Amino acid sequence: MFFTYLRRELRRRRKAALVVASGLALGIALVIVVSSVSSGMEKAQGKVLQSLYGLGTDMTVTKAAQAGADGGERPRFQFDAQGNDSDEEQSSDRVMVQGFQTLSAATVSKVGAQSGVSDAVGGLSLQVLKVSGQFRQGEFQQDQNGGDQQGGGPGAAPSGGPQGRVEGGGADFDVNSYSVYGTDVTKPGLGPLTSSKITSGRTFKTSETAAEVVVADSSYAKQKKLELGDTVTIKGVKFEVIGIATPDSGDAAANLYIPLKQAQTLSDSKDKVTTIYVKASDSQAIGAVKSAIQKNVDGTTVTTSADLADTVSGSLSTASDLASNVGKWLSIAVLVAAFLVAGLLTSSAVSRRVREFGTLKALGWKSGRVTRQVVGEALVNGLVGGALGIALGLGGAYLVTAISPTLRADIGATGGGPGGPGGGGPGPMGDAARQAATKALDVALTAPVSLATIAMAVGLAVTGGLIAGAFGGWRASRLRPADALRRVE
Known part of the structure; x- marks a missing residue:
């Protein structure tokens, strides 16, 4: 009897049920997308840190x-003199x-x-x-004028010998x-x-x-x-x-x-x-x-992954902040609004069914049975909204992964391993270290959806249905059979 009545009532008021389910679906879909994008941000930051430290490293110790x-001493190089005929x-x-x-x-x-x-x-x-x-x-190139020329520039032969100059010498x-x-x-x-x-x-x-x-x-x-x-x-x-x-x-x-x-x-x-x-x-x-x-x-200086994460700037850091702060609060606000709207719509639907519930009570239905019927309908609406929300959320996450926007991560200097944040003294050695310390990495953003996220979405759908059912059930439990008689036309 319960399921027969439930199926019939949902079919009869499918437009109202679809409105409630759609509101819950939007809220749940937004939560899934924000959660998956945040997970993608963490994964991207993990790649950045792994490129500096390597897999399995939690911290580095340096001095x-x-x-x-x-x-300030510059590198010095010494070369031995070679023989006259050597070009080694x-x-x-x-x-x-x-x-x-x-x-x-x-x-x-x-x-x-x-x-x-x-x-x-x-x-x-x-x-x-x-x-x-x-x-x-x-x-040695001899002058064409013979030996009459006196003096000469660098490389000229002594007076009395052939006059000329040395050309073509040097080093490469x-x-x-x-x-x-x-x-x-x-x-x-x-x-x-x-x-x-x-x-x-x-x-x-x-x-x-x-x-x-x-x-x-x-x-x-x-x-x-x-x-x-x-x-x-x-x-x-x-x-x-x-x-x-x-x-x-x-x-x-x-x-x-x-x-x-x-x-x-x-x-x-x-x-x-x-x-x-x-x-x-x-x-x-x-x-x-x-x-x-x-x-x-x-x-010594100890640098952890968390320390390095604080030095990551650029679009990756900005997007991560948006996802973890603005996105999180926006999804919560939308979800709360969806729950409230679902509850109010369910309560409003109960108000329009006063004659129906009053008649059922006059026929012997207890208040608890009427309440369970309303909660059951709301719970089904919540599950339908959850299924739609999961489908929309998976579609949004897939779209983000398909587009795969590139985020830029600029790594600041805090001290770390080679190729990562670090300092350096003067000279080429220090220049190389400073260049590595401010390197930028491009990371493709993905939006992986975990089983935990799906489970959370199902939980939200059930919660939304129960909240809506609580509104409607409370309203239905207060109805009296006499209300049905006053509304008979």
């Missing part, structure tokens, strides 16, 4: 470079620590021993300046600058290389702690035409290219990756690191871990 620590190319590398003061390897163990730290690994960020080229010997040298990162190959699951995917070849083996092997960033490999099996010479040491890495998003942490021990040897930084990558045992305790490290490891 800021002291101003003028290098005394000469080259010289200057390998410098980039961005930060070095920390002892013992600091890595100390950080790893702190409460709440799951794992810690050190890395060494380097900048290489390579000067290569050759000297060209000049040729090229300066190349690139970044190298020494990574701890014994812990491949932590560090900046995890922000890239090996698209060709392989990554390091845990046994290659002192091997002369290198993984090249895909952009750098394309620029230098490097392929698997090629060699790269750094400060006279030839490294074999074993893999090509492509960053998941943004820029790579370095142009080349080599084992940490090799990087320490090349830069004369034995048992030194510039960055310690830390993974917390509990993601909810990152703040406590940060405080413990700052308290127990003097002179």
Whole structure:
């Protein structure tokens, strides 16, 4: 009897039911779209932070470079004189620590021993300046006037000999600058290389702690035409290219990756690191871990993902603020309005059915049965509105993903890993660090819809139906059979 009456009444007042369901659908659809876009914003920010730190890293520990620590000294290159007939190319590398003061390897163990730290690994960020080229010997050109000319300019022969000058001599040298990162190959699951995917070849083996092997960033490999099996010479040491890495998003942490021990040897930084990558045992305790490290490891700067997120500006930050603030409150306002409208429309419908409910009561229906009938109708309206709202919300989220607008993320300087926020002293090393510190990343926005969002939408639909039913049920429970008799025409 309940369901038969319910089906008949909904069919008879389908226009009013559709109005109530549509209002709820709009509110639920807006909640789904805003929730999915917010999730997409978080995912985009996660990509930005992962491009700086690497997968699995919760924070980094560094030590800021002291101003003028290098005394403003410029890199110096020395070349030996070659024989008169030699045109052999000469080259010289200057390998410098980039961005930060070095920390002892013992600091890595100390950080790893702190409460709440799951794992810690050190890395060494380097900048290489390579000067290569050759000297060209000049040729003596004799004057056509013979030996009568006196004096002469630079390169002229002594008086009494053939007169002329040296022409065509000089030097042709090229300066190349690139970044190298020494990574701890014994812990491949932590560090900046995890922000890239090996698209060709392989990554390091845990046994290659002192091997002369290198993984090249895909952009750098394309620029230098490097392929698997090629060699790269750094400060006279030839490294074999074993893999090509492509960053998941943004820029790579370095142009080349080599084992940490090799990087320490090349830069004369034995048992030194510039960055310690830390993974917390509990993601909810990152703040406590940060405080413990700052308290127990003097002179270091601890930067968490949350710290980096605060430095993200640009359209990504603006859109994220809009989605989390304006969008959230707008969806709440629309949802509340939809609930109120559904309740008022249901109550109004009950007022127009006074004669019907009064007659049912006169026939023996209890107030509770009438109330349940009204609540049941409102609940069905809410479920229909929920189904429509989920369909509209999924359509809106799919549209955002299909359009996939590009958002720009500008990363400010707070201190961090290579290629990410950081400082630097004067000279080319500091310039490279400052350039990386203010880099901008373009991230495509998506709007993923999770099962939790769908469950929330169903909950909202049921809640909306119950709220509307509560309005109407309260009104119906107050009706008396005598009201039906007064309205008989």
